Amino acid sequence: MTEAMTLSAAPPRPVPAGEPVLEVEDLRTYFDTRDGVVKAVDGLSFSLKPGEILGVVGESGCGKSITSLSIMQLVPRPPARFASGAIRFRGRDLLKLGHEEMRRIRGNEISMIFQDPMSSLNPVLTVGDQLTEAVILHQKLGKRAARDRAREMLDLVHIPEPERRLEEYPHQLSGGMRQRVMIAMALGCDPSVLIADEPTTALDVTIQAQILALMEEIRDKLKTAIILITHDLGVVAEMADRVLVMYAGRKVEEADVVELFERPQHPYTRGLMASIPRLTAAEMETAPPRLSEIPGIVPSLNALPPGCTFADRCPHVQDHCRRGYPPLEPKRPGHVAACWESHRLPEWQP
Amino acid sequence: MLAYVIRRLIATIPIMALVAIFVFLLLHLSPGDPAVIIAGDFATEAQIQEIRQQLGLNDPLHVQFWNWLMNLFRGDLGTSIYSGLPVSRLILQRVEPTLMLTLCTMVIAVTIAIPLGVVAAWKVGTWVDRVVMTVAVLGFSLPVFVLGYALILGGSVWLGWFPVQGYTSIFTSFTGFLAHITLPALTLGLVYMALIARMTRATMLEVMNEDYVRTAYAKGLSTRTVLVKHALKNAMVPISTTIGLGLALLIGGVVVTESVFAIPGLGRLTVDAVLRTDYPVIQGVILVFSLTYVMLNLLIDLSYVLFDPRIRY
Numbered sequence A: 001m002t003e004a005m006t007l008s009a010a011p012p013r014p015v016p017a018g019e020p021v022l023e024v025e026d027l028r029t030y031f032d033t034r035d036g037v038v039k040a041v042d043g044l045s046f047s048l049k050p051g052e053i054l055g056v057v058g059e060s061g062c063g064k065s066i067t068s069l070s071i072m073q074l075v076p077r078p079p080a081r082f083a084s085g086a087i088r089f090r091g092r093d094l095l096k097l098g099h100e101e102m103r104r105i106r107g108n109e110i111s112m113i114f115q116d117p118m119s120s121l122n123p124v125l126t127v128g129d130q131l132t133e134a135v136i137l138h139q140k141l142g143k144r145a146a147r148d149r150a151r152e153m154l155d156l157v158h159i160p161e162p163e164r165r166l167e168e169y170p171h172q173l174s175g176g177m178r179q180r181v182m183i184a185m186a187l188g189c190d191p192s193v194l195i196a197d198e199p200t201t202a203l204d205v206t207i208q209a210q211i212l213a214l215m216e217e218i219r220d221k222l223k224t225a226i227i228l229i230t231h232d233l234g235v236v237a238e239m240a241d242r243v244l245v246m247y248a249g250r251k252v253e254e255a256d257v258v259e260l261f262e263r264p265q266h267p268y269t270r271g272l273m274a275s276i277p278r279l280t281a282a283e284m285e286t287a288p289p290r291l292s293e294i295p296g297i298v299p300s301l302n303a304l305p306p307g308c309t310f311a312d313r314c315p316h317v318q319d320h321c322r323r324g325y326p327p328l329e330p331k332r333p334g335h336v337a338a339c340w341e342s343h344r345l346p347e348w349q350p
Numbered sequence B: 001m002l003a004y005v006i007r008r009l010i011a012t013i014p015i016m017a018l019v020a021i022f023v024f025l026l027l028h029l030s031p032g033d034p035a036v037i038i039a040g041d042f043a044t045e046a047q048i049q050e051i052r053q054q055l056g057l058n059d060p061l062h063v064q065f066w067n068w069l070m071n072l073f074r075g076d077l078g079t080s081i082y083s084g085l086p087v088s089r090l091i092l093q094r095v096e097p098t099l100m101l102t103l104c105t106m107v108i109a110v111t112i113a114i115p116l117g118v119v120a121a122w123k124v125g126t127w128v129d130r131v132v133m134t135v136a137v138l139g140f141s142l143p144v145f146v147l148g149y150a151l152i153l154g155g156s157v158w159l160g161w162f163p164v165q166g167y168t169s170i171f172t173s174f175t176g177f178l179a180h181i182t183l184p185a186l187t188l189g190l191v192y193m194a195l196i197a198r199m200t201r202a203t204m205l206e207v208m209n210e211d212y213v214r215t216a217y218a219k220g221l222s223t224r225t226v227l228v229k230h231a232l233k234n235a236m237v238p239i240s241t242t243i244g245l246g247l248a249l250l251i252g253g254v255v256v257t258e259s260v261f262a263i264p265g266l267g268r269l270t271v272d273a274v275l276r277t278d279y280p281v282i283q284g285v286i287l288v289f290s291l292t293y294v295m296l297n298l299l300i301d302l303s304y305v306l307f308d309p310r311i312r313y
Helices: A002-008 A064-072 A099-105 A127-138 A143-156 A162-167 A175-187 A205-222 A233-239 A257-262 A267-274 A281-285 B002-029 B034-039 B045-055 B061-073 B087-122 B127-141 B144-158 B174-207 B211-218 B223-260 B266-275 B279-307
Strands: A022-033 A036-048 A053-057 A080-089 A110-113 A193-197 A225-230 A242-247 A250-256 A329-332 A335-337
Touching: A022 A064, A036 A064, A036 A080, A036 A250, A053 A064, A053 A205, A053 A233, A064 A080, A064 A110, A064 A193, A064 A225, A110 A175, A127 A143, A127 A162, A127 A175, A143 A162, A143 A175, A175 A205, A193 A205, A205 A225, A205 A233, A225 A233, A233 A257, A242 A257, A242 A267, A250 A257, A250 A267, B002 B061, B002 B279, B034 B045, B087 B127, B087 B174, B087 B223, B087 B266, B087 B279, B127 B174, B144 B174, B144 B223, B174 B223, B211 B223, B223 B266, B223 B279, B266 B279
Parallel strands: A053 A225, A053 A242, A110 A193, A193 A225
Antiparallel strands: A022 A036, A022 A080, A242 A250, A250 A335, A329 A335
16 A cells, blocks of 8 residues: 555645645636526636645536536537636636647546446446556556556555456446546546545445545545535535535535534525434434425526525525625635625524 | 357247248249249140159148258258259359458448448537438438449449449459459448448447546547547447348348349349249248348347447357
8 A cells, every 4th residue: 555655646746835726717607508598607716725625515407517527628518618717727727728738637637536436437448448548648658557557546445456356347346346446547647636526426325435535535645636516415514624505506605614514604505404314313213303405496597587596495585685696705704605694694503 | 158159049940940931831822833934835734744743742731841841951952943953052153242242341331331420420410410411311212223323334334443244253353353342332332331320320429428438538538539449339239230230131232233233143143033933042042041140140149249348148
């Protein structure tokens, strides 16, 4: 293990201390469809420091995945287009890069793991083939060196008998094993940013915990910054340093993880928190209470209401909420939220 | 794997038995008395009776079938009514041109159609895609005899690049063989090409939406690598099925193509036999084609192993 680690430790890339490695500024990813412009991501800004885990939460269709695919520039264009914004990675705006330049960053400096490890691995190529591909491409390693590297990576993600696994096909591995392979694949070139799009959603609960622990371990060892996209606030509470809550393509709240969970300022965040199942021993004995839910659904992104997009589902909605979209303001130190009524919300009781 | 092959081979027995029964009945269900045909226009009733006796046509049907089947196992497919030669020899003589025509057609069609299909899928919705698909539809709708004569007119008569008709064995002269086989293979290949290109495009479009293709792009691989290494390899199972089933479709096309280009192959033999109501030859040819078809299906199934590691027999 230690040997593998020294081999895989890349020369530290110069990101000045305290500076973000990735900065997204006013990103707008719009889809031109027959039913009008769908604003999947609408004016999103955030930054990511080296070695930080940023949790991005929200319901399905809130723009989480499109955000990550936008950073990788894997959204199909057309129909998608970047209406505005900048994605600064180590000072370079990714949105201004050409195809070839972007290819050199993808899978090399920024890599990504996906939700379903079964369908995300190519069923007809061996694990070894898929693991070596990126390092041969980006690090210009020879076949043999790439294989050694692949074995190291499997070691790093705690896959036993790496030599044998390299020859196997994805269907011969278990779900957890496959996600480990996906992670190994993403880390092959020592990326400084890892985007994990619902990395544990498709896995068994016990496996989920293992994969999350692995990702944390990797962050600690390799100082990889991680964007963890999930709809599961439990995962976020466990893993993230900072949390960004998205709703209908926009950021509605952002804060450090402890601050956010202790004093959520947006009714949507509160709604998400209230819908986490939490059973006490007493409740287990009697009938568990019905989970609370947020009524309604995310509004369709091509016909957003003029005011607050959450107004129709908000239990604290006032008339003025429907007139204008609330600005994203600091509500407490290091804590921003977009809500007209946040100062009037009742004290949060977890 | 071996066990699977053996099981599949055993499974072909009932199929071939049905084919045999059908082929045998063909002779007895079709109008016209073979004895009358052999005897000719000016034969007397006594002569016809004698021929019937010789051919065993007066025996009960099941006896005739039994004798015919036993001869079949001995490799005796009967004797041509028209030429008096053994059918097996007639077929063997004609196998080479047909086999070569089919192989060349397949090679040309596959090497052209798969790249076309991939490009059409990659450039879906653009003019490239539309051109490829239009050609595919045309290729599908154009009858072989029309295309064949058009190619003869263009390639042989106007340009003078190829001989008009006929066939030279590959063992006699390779260049002569190529000159003779090109136009027929192109003619026969167009339908086949259209079929494979359409299938390739459709399958590729499906595969390109798969998560692992997105993963491949996320690695920074070039579009070319993603399409060929990641997508096409996954698309090969349905494509190879089409290639195999299309080959069966070619059997029909071979008959027409060989007639148009006067190639002395099995197709030509079939047409001649039908025109002369030479039943033993027709029976022999049908048996050979059926057996080829059944074996081809087995080969297609076996070929999946090459493309998909999840398939094990």
